[in-house]
Structures are given as structure tokens and as C-alpha cells.
Amino acid sequence: MGAILKIVAQRLALGLFVLFVVSLIIFLGVSLLPGDLAQQMLGQTATPETVAAIRRELGLDLPAHIRYIHWLVGMLHGDFGTSLANHREIAELIGVRLQNTLFLASLAAAIAVPVAVTLGVLAALYRNSLYDRLVNIVTLTSISFPEFFIAYILILFMSVKAGWFPSLSNVSPGMPFWDRVYYCLLPALTLTMVVIAHMMRMTRASIINLLSSPYIEMANLKGLKRSHIIIKHALPNAWAPIVNVIVINLAYLIVGVVVVEVVFVYPGLGQLIVDSVQKRDIPVVQACSLIFAATYILLNLTADILSIVTNPRLLHPR
Amino acid sequence: MNQPVSKTAQTADAAPPPTPRVRGWRLAWRELRKAPWTAKIGLFLIFCYVFIAIFAPVLTPYGESQVVGQEFEPWGSQYLLGTDALGRDMLTRLLYGARNTIGIAFVTTCFAFLIGGTCGILASVLGGWIDQILSRVIDILMAIPQLIFALLLLTIFAIYIPVIIVIIAVLDSTRVFRLARAVTLNVAVMDFVEAARLRGERIGWIAIREVLPNITAPLVAEFGLRFCFVFLTIAALSFLGLGIQPPTADWGSMVRDNATLITYEDITPLLPAAAIALLTVSVNFVVDWFLHKTSGLRDEH
Numbered sequence: 001m002g003a004i005l006k007i008v009a010q011r012l013a014l015g016l017f018v019l020f021v022v023s024l025i026i027f028l029g030v031s032l033l034p035g036d037l038a039q040q041m042l043g044q045t046a047t048p049e050t051v052a053a054i055r056r057e058l059g060l061d062l063p064a065h066i067r068y069i070h071w072l073v074g075m076l077h078g079d080f081g082t083s084l085a086n087h088r089e090i091a092e093l094i095g096v097r098l099q100n101t102l103f104l105a106s107l108a109a110a111i112a113v114p115v116a117v118t119l120g121v122l123a124a125l126y127r128n129s130l131y132d133r134l135v136n137i138v139t140l141t142s143i144s145f146p147e148f149f150i151a152y153i154l155i156l157f158m159s160v161k162a163g164w165f166p167s168l169s170n171v172s173p174g175m176p177f178w179d180r181v182y183y184c185l186l187p188a189l190t191l192t193m194v195v196i197a198h199m200m201r202m203t204r205a206s207i208i209n210l211l212s213s214p215y216i217e218m219a220n221l222k223g224l225k226r227s228h229i230i231i232k233h234a235l236p237n238a239w240a241p242i243v244n245v246i247v248i249n250l251a252y253l254i255v256g257v258v259v260v261e262v263v264f265v266y267p268g269l270g271q272l273i274v275d276s277v278q279k280r281d282i283p284v285v286q287a288c289s290l291i292f293a294a295t296y297i298l299l300n301l302t303a304d305i306l307s308i309v310t311n312p313r314l315l316h317p318r
Numbered sequence: 319m320n321q322p323v324s325k326t327a328q329t330a331d332a333a334p335p336p337t338p339r340v341r342g343w344r345l346a347w348r349e350l351r352k353a354p355w356t357a358k359i360g361l362f363l364i365f366c367y368v369f370i371a372i373f374a375p376v377l378t379p380y381g382e383s384q385v386v387g388q389e390f391e392p393w394g395s396q397y398l399l400g401t402d403a404l405g406r407d408m409l410t411r412l413l414y415g416a417r418n419t420i421g422i423a424f425v426t427t428c429f430a431f432l433i434g435g436t437c438g439i440l441a442s443v444l445g446g447w448i449d450q451i452l453s454r455v456i457d458i459l460m461a462i463p464q465l466i467f468a469l470l471l472l473t474i475f476a477i478y479i480p481v482i483i484v485i486i487a488v489l490d491s492t493r494v495f496r497l498a499r500a501v502t503l504n505v506a507v508m509d510f511v512e513a514a515r516l517r518g519e520r521i522g523w524i525a526i527r528e529v530l531p532n533i534t535a536p537l538v539a540e541f542g543l544r545f546c547f548v549f550l551t552i553a554a555l556s557f558l559g560l561g562i563q564p565p566t567a568d569w570g571s572m573v574r575d576n577a578t579l580i581t582y583e584d585i586t587p588l589l590p591a592a593a594i595a596l597l598t599v600s601v602n603f604v605v606d607w608f609l610h611k612t613s614g615l616r617d618e619h
Binding site: 018021022025026029030137140141143144145146147148149152153155156160161167251254255258259262263273274276277278280282285286288289292293296297300 | 557
């Protein structure tokens with residue numbers, strides 16, 4: 001048990017270190033700008049005096065390491081600074097949007113994970129059958145589709161033609177839970193289609209991998225039913241890689257929301273970052289990137305740790 | 319692992335002895351005929367795309383960004399697929415889009431391979447601290463989600479096509495580095511590499527003459543996959559309005575500009591998206607077959 005704790009602690013420390021370096025990259029990247037933030041805000045026509053004044057106001061006259069510490073401490077306290085475009089508090093802009101994005105991503109995950117695992121187990125169960133080959137082709141196809149293609153196809157058929165769902169997901173803060181789910185369903189389905197293929201293929205692969213091990217052969221020779229062997233004998237041992245892949249895809253989901261949010265005009269963090277890139281509103285882009293990157297890193301770290309904790313073989317690396 | 323390939327090579331030897339080059343082509347043709355239908359369709363479609371990309375100006379009477387009529391004209395005999403939001407011919411834009419979108423993605427992928435492949439092979443041939451430093455840097459770059467990183471960098475350096483190419487190529491080269499390093503490690507410990515080292519060959523010679531020929535198969539397969547990925551990333555950026563800028567015809571931004579038509583049950587804006595999807599599917603099918611043939615050295619998605 002002590003060994004596990006040690007490895008987990010090492011991974012955690014490594015994860016935090018990566019997070020630290022990434023925040024440094026996001027912060028220092030801006031210093032690659034020609035001129036600096038103050039110049040950017042005021043444009044080429046500004047007098048040197050006004051530029052200097054703004055610079056002092058933003059604290060840009062301080063050395064970089066002190067600014068970085070201020071910025072990081074602010075971030076950790078939920079103070080993200082002010083937007084260049086509309087001079088509003090970034091924390092205020094982000095608050096509701098972050099919740100919306102997390103809601104959309106979790107809804108997509110709640111649909112995608114059970115479906116992907118079930119389809120994967122079935123594909124392993126009926127390996128090399130017509131069903132398996134069909135699933136293989138369909139998933140290979142859906143991996144290669146751009147997200148906006150899937151999104152617009154869903155809009156065309158389920159919203160414009162059938163009229164079942166709204167094509168815009170303009171949720172508002174006070175909305176009741178089920179209304180919100182209804183409005184989010186199309187974007188969530190789009191995200192589901194995007195991640196399901198990878199999860200399903202990995203589930204199938206890790207089960208098929210196990211099917212060649214001796215204890216499965218033993219169960220086979222004992223005359224157990226095939227479905228029983230897969231569900232009772234193979235699946236418990238396949239959980240580690242499957243859980244790993246699920247968490248990695250959740251991390252992907254967090255990032256994949258960007259395009260989908262834009263298609264459905266969903267008021268989330270992805271929409272915000274895209275708008276801010278267009279306006280070159282650097283502080284907002286920095287804050288959003290940091291949030292996205294931190295979520296992504298933490299989820300990948302979780303995947304890492306889960307695969308260590310659930311897999312005893314990793315405890316004794318050669 | 320190369321057993322099936324060498325077997326077919328022997329049967330090819332049994333035929334009247336042609337020159338090596340002709341034999342290679344004949345072998346490729348034979349393999350192709352045995353390929354599954356998915357791979358055949360994929361190859362055929364890829365050729366179609368390349369053809370369109372090269373001959374776009376010959377295939378259409380209109381210019382790339384020439385305004386030829388009213389906005390949003392319906393499909394008809396003069397404008398086969400109607401016109402777009404500014405009155406430009408949709409079909410013309412689609413054909414030119416093949417040239418721009420595929421061209422830029424291809425160049426980007428080549429750059430990514432040049433950077434990632436070179437660094438990856440060198441890292442594992444040289445080993446030691448160079449390998450350590452490069453690998454750790456790549457680890458950290460890979461920890462940031464790619465699209466977000468690209469958005470951040472695009473905010474900093476404004477949106478120009480060369481900037482996009484360099485940013486995506488550098489970000490994507492991390493994946494190539496990982497693969498190149500991993501497959502080279504398997505080869506670099508072999509006796510013939512050791513022999514070359516003892517002969518006193520230079521690092522460049524070892525990398526190009528000894529290692530490279532033995533890792534081409536996984537690298538070629540990876541090239542297909544990375545091309546799809548880059549292609550989709552650039553399409554996504556263009557769709558977000560942050561990629562290839564107007565008036566250059568490009569499939570991602572065409573979807574964005576004409577998306578309103580979908581609410582009138584008009585499928586025209588889906589065509590460029592379908593063109594993207596069809597190409598990536600084709601490449602994926604061909605890569606899938608190729609990986610089967612060369613016995614899958616594919617270690618990550």
C-alpha cells in the first residue's frame with residue numbers, strides 16, 4: 001500500500017509541476033507580443049504619456065516575476081482581472097459560463113459513457129460478426145467527422161425537419177433543470193458522437209486483449225456461456241484501461257465543447273474564448289486558457305492515478 | 319512480422335524477372351487488388367480530391383472570389399450549387415476550397431513531420447540528456463489541450479496563414495516526436511545500428527541510412543492520421559473564424575458563412591463540411607488497411 005501512495009504522490013507532484021509550468025507559459029506567452037498590453041489597448045496613435053499611465057495602472061511597470069506572482073495569486077483567489085474589450089470583471093464573465101460548460105460536458109458524459117461501454121462489450125461479444133464490422137466502420141467514420149458537421153446534421157434533421165429540439169441552446173441562469181437538459185440535448189448528442197467512437201473501440205480492444213489469457217480459456221473449457229465469461233470474468237479486469245480511456249475522453253470533452261458551443265450559440269466558456277480571440281482580449285483568453293488547461297491536466301492526472309490504483313501490475317515496474 | 323510481405327515478394331520473383339522498379343509497382347498493384355473495398359474507395363476518393371485541387375481553375379468558369387450573382391441564389395443550371403452570402407458561385411468556392419484547405423493542411427503536416435520526426439529520431443539515437451530535455455519539453459507541451467493552445471497563440475500573433483501553419487505544425491509535431499522516438503528506440507538497439515556506430519558513421523548517416531528505412535511504415539501510417547487531425551483542426555479554426563481568412567475559399571469558413579441556410583432546410587452549407595468528412599474518412603480507411611498490412615505499430619491514438 002505504501003508503494004501505491006508513493007507513486008500516486010509522485011504523479012500528483014508531477015501534475016502540479018506541469019500545471020505550474022503551463023501557467024507560466026500562458027502568462028509569459030503574452031510578452032511575445034510586439035509592444036505590450038498597454039500599447040495593444042491604446043493602439044498606435046497613443047501618446048507615450050497615456051501609455052505610461054495605463055502601464056502603471058495595470059502594473060506593467062513591475063518586473064515580470066512579480067507580475068506573474070500577482071497574476072497567479074489573483075487567479076487562485078478568483079480574481080482574473082478586467083477585460084480589455086468591455087472593462088468588466090473577468091470573474092463575472094466567466095462564472096455562469098463555466099457552470100454552463102461543465103453542465104453541457106457532464107450531460108454529454110452521462111449519455112456517452114454507458115452507451116460506449118455497452119456497445120464496446122457487445123462488439124467484443126460478437127467479435128468479427130456483421131455487427132462488429134458495422135460498428136467498426138461507423139466509429140471509424142464518426143472519428144473522422146468534423147464536430148460542426150455532426151452538429152449541423154443533427155440540427156437539420158432533429159430541429160429544422162422534425163422540430164423536436166431548438167436549434168439554439170440559449171439557456172438562461174434561472175431555467176429549471178429539465179428545461180435546461182432539453183435545450184442542451186442537441187449539443188450534448190453532438191459531443192457524444194464525437195467521443196463515443198474512441199471509448200467504444202478501447203473498450204472492445206481491452207476486452208479482446210483479455211480473451212486470450214489462460215483463465216478465460218479455462219472458463220471457456222468449463223463450458224460457461226460466452227456472455228457470462230465476458231461480463232463476469234473479462235470485464236472486471238478490463239475496467240482499468242476502460243476507466244482510463246473514459247477519463248481521457250472527458251478531458252477531450254472539456255476542450256471539444258468550444259466548437260459545439262459556437263454552433264449552438266451556447267453561452268459557455270468556449271464561446272467566450274472564441275469571441276475574445278477575435279477581439280484580441282488577451283486577459284480573458286489567458287484566464288479561459290488557464291481554466292481549460294487546468295481542467296484538462298487534472299482530468300488526465302486522474303486517469304493516470306486511477307490506472308495505477310486499479311492495476312497492480314503497474315506497481316512493480318520492471 | 320514481415321512474413322506475408324516477403325512471401326508475396328517470392329511469388330513475384332517466380333514471374334519473368336522485370337526490373338526492380340517495375341516489380342515494385344506490380345507488387346503494389348497486386349496488394350491493392352487484394353485490399354478491402356473500404357481502402358479501394360478511400361484511395362479512389364483521395365485521387366479525386368488531389369485532381370480537383372490541382373485542376374480547380376480549369377473545372378470552373380468563375381474566379382475564386384468573383385461575385386457572379388445575387389446572394390443565396392438557389393441551385394440551378396447557371397450556378398449548379400447556388401451562390402453564397404456575397405453572391406459568389408458555391409461550386410467554384412468548393413473546388414478552390416479543395417486546393418486551399420487541403421494544401422495548407424498538407425504543408426502543415428509536412429512541417430510537423432520534419433520537426434517532430436527529426437527531433438524524435440535524433441533524441442533516441444543520441445539518447446542521454448538531449449533525449450531527456452526534449453522528452454520533458456514535449457510532455458509539457460502535450461499537457462495543454464491543442465486547440466486551446468492554438469487559440470492562445472493566435473491571439474498573441476494575429477491570424478495569418480503562415481502563423482497558423484507554424485503554430486499547428488509545432489503543436490502537432492509533439493505527437494510525431496513521441497511516435498518517431500518510440501519506433502526508433504526499437505531499431506536503435508539492433509546489431510546493424512551498433513555495427514554502423516562502431517564503423518564510426520556520423521549520427522546523420524545512422525539516422526537516415528540505418529534507422530529511417532526501418533521505421534517508414536509506421537511513420538507513413540502516422541502521416542495519414544496526423545494529416546486528418548491537422549486538417550480537422552484547421553477546419554475547426556476556420557469554422558470559428560480564426561483560421562484561413564476571407565476572401566480565400568476554405569471549407570471551414572464556408573460552413574460558417576452559409577450556416578443560416580440550414581434553418582431553411584437547404585443543405586448547401588453541409589457540402590463543404592461533407593467534403594471535409596469524406597476526405598478524412600477516406601484517409602482513415604486507407605491508413606487502417608495500411609496498418610493491417612504492416613502489422614500495426616500504432617501505439618497511440
